[in-house]
Structures are given as C-alpha cells and as structure tokens.
Amino acid sequence: MITQEQLFAILEGTKTTLTIASVSIIGGILLGIVIALFKISRNPVLHGVSWFYVWVFRGTPMLMQLFVFYYALPIFTQDVFNITLRLPGLTAPFLAFTLNSAAYLSEIIRGAIQSIDKGQMEAAKALGMSYYQAMFKIIIPQSYRRLIPPVGNELITLIKDTSLVASISMFDLLRTVTSMNNASGKWHYFIYAAVIYLILTSLIQVVFDRLEKKYSVYE
Template structure:
C-alpha cells in the first residue's frame, strides 16, 4: 500500500474527529456571543458593581491561558468539590471555550457599541427612550454589522484552539490524528489533518468575508 492510499484510508477517522472540532467551535462561539453581550453591557454600565464584575471576568479569562482554564474546569474543580465533577469531556471543553470566548467577544461588542456616534444616544434620549430602550432598539441593531469581521476572526481562532482539547483526551481532529500517528507509526497523517484544518478555515473565512461585504457599514 503506497502512502497516498494510506492517507485516503485515514480520512474516515479524521472526519469523525473533525465533527467534534466543528461542533465544539460552533456552539462555543454562539454561546460565548450570547454571554458576551451581557458582559459588554455590564462593562459599559453606569452601575459600578456591574462594571467591576464584568471587568474582572474579562480580565481573568483574557489574562490566563485557555489550556489552564480547560485543565482547571476538568481536573481541578472536582478536587474542590465532587459537585463540580464534569464526566463529559465535551461538556468540560464546551464550558471552558464558551467562558473564554465570551471574554474576547465582550470586548469586541463593547468596542462596537462605543463606536456608534453619540448623537444616536442623544436623539434617542430626546425621543423619551430609556437607556435600556436605546441600547435594545437603536444602538445594538446598528452595532452588529461592525461585529462581523472580529467575530469571524474569533471563530477561526477557536477552530484552531480546539486542538487543545486533545490534552483531556477528547477525540477531536487533533486527538484522532495523534492516535493514527501512534498506531500507524507514520507522521504523514498530519498532512491530511492540516489540509482539513485549512479547508475548514478557508470556508469560514470566505463566509465571513461575504457577510462583511454584504452588511458592511463602511461601504
């Protein structure tokens, strides 16, 4: 069997790992985006307590390595109390990636909101809108277009960062690649694995570029 046939034979197993990689990336970024909206609003809130709590959250998750956060959630929390034991590796990875992604996306959303002309706030206030109504009806709907490029970059980064979950034995694309490399005693498995990463990132880069051009506020 030549090397090309070997690599083709590895594809089904690699695709199984790719499914985990994509599933984890998509749900983590979407969940993180939802959480990040509340964090961003908290950080720019006039309430000092919300500002401090949101700021502390963002500082912690941006200031510590994602790998360490993953280890803490999966390995350390159960030692603090059995209540925190997470048996599913996928759930543990999902929690770590969601919390981490939320911190980065919160800063993206905060910057997008604060980039809106202050005249919008004044106009809404003149119409008798409350601060909450202004944010919900005026500011946030205008902000989402500015979010597409940085959120797209965050998503691509998460896809690549999912390779870290192999350290807790979650069988993603990276872990599956390592297993094949070990059993087949061939490092050539990294070639199709890298091509898969490249194809996936290329597809999503194209999608986000398309969305950016379609909804861009800078046109």
C-alpha cells in the same frame, strides 16, 4: 493511503472540532453581549464584575481554564462538598471555550458599541426609549458591520484552539490523526488534518468577507 475506518475517524474528529467551536462562538457572543453591556454600564457593581471577568479569562491560559473544568473541578467539589462533580462529555470544553471566548468577544462588542455616535443614544432617549431599548433596537444593530471581521477572526481562532482538548484525552481532529501517526509511524496523517483545518478556516473567511461586504452598504 487511508482506510475507510480511518476516514470515518477523521470525520468524527472534525465533527467534534466543529461542535466545540460552534457552541462556543454562539455562547461566547450571547454572554459577550451581556458582559459588554455590564462593562459600559454606569453601575459600579456591574462594571466591576465585568472587568474582573475579562481580567481573569483574558489573563490566564486557555489550557489552564480547560484543566480547571476537567481536572480541578472534581477535586474541588470533593474537598469542599464531599461530592465528586465530573462534567460529562463535551461539557468541560464547552464551558472553558465559551467563557474564554466571551471575555474576548465582550471587548470586541464593547468597542463596536462605543464607536457608534453618542447622539444616537441621546436621540433614542428623546423619543422615550429606555437605555436597553435604545441599545438593542438602535445601537447594537448599527454595530453589526463593525463586529463581523473580529468575530470571524475569533471563530477561526476557536477552530484552531479546539486542538487543546487532546490534552484531556478527547478525540478531536488533531488527536485523531496523532493517534494514527503513533500507531503507524506515518506522518502523512497530519497532512489530512492540516488540509481540513485550512478548508474550515478558509470557508469561515469567505463567509465573513461576504457578510462584511453585504452590511458595508449601510455604512
């Protein structure tokens, strides 16, 4: 039902899907931590910047953000700077998915941090720690357990949302099987994609469930 060439194409599409999701979740977590710290900061400028960032990226469609980096950016740079800046390879989806994911993850991280008893911060400061020392050595480590389920859900969402790159002519898993369907008129290629998506999301669920159980002993 499937040739070796088609199998390799599907595997290559799966690799693209996993690459985008992996880079985006890692970048999203790192940037999300920074934005979350800005959001809970008493500095009004940092708080305002983080609020605006989250407001923009959570309030606009993921597809539109992808189009901005892939289609609008070259036009904008040509109009303003007279230089056409076109992002190479997977850079546009990396940026779009990372920035979008960071907006959601920052709120998840902020909620987890603020759920830790305030006495922990006061005790750390009493020991002579700075705000950021206390945050990274005491508060954030205690929030790991509470971050695991929502971060797992965000990764599952990213895996599925990567299918949007088909709209900018990139061959992820879904676009690959769609092309096979269009060329052959056979629907069963979508079954292969569905099975792969289910396997990937199920593996993520199992891994994060085990992580949650492992860290729950510290609660």
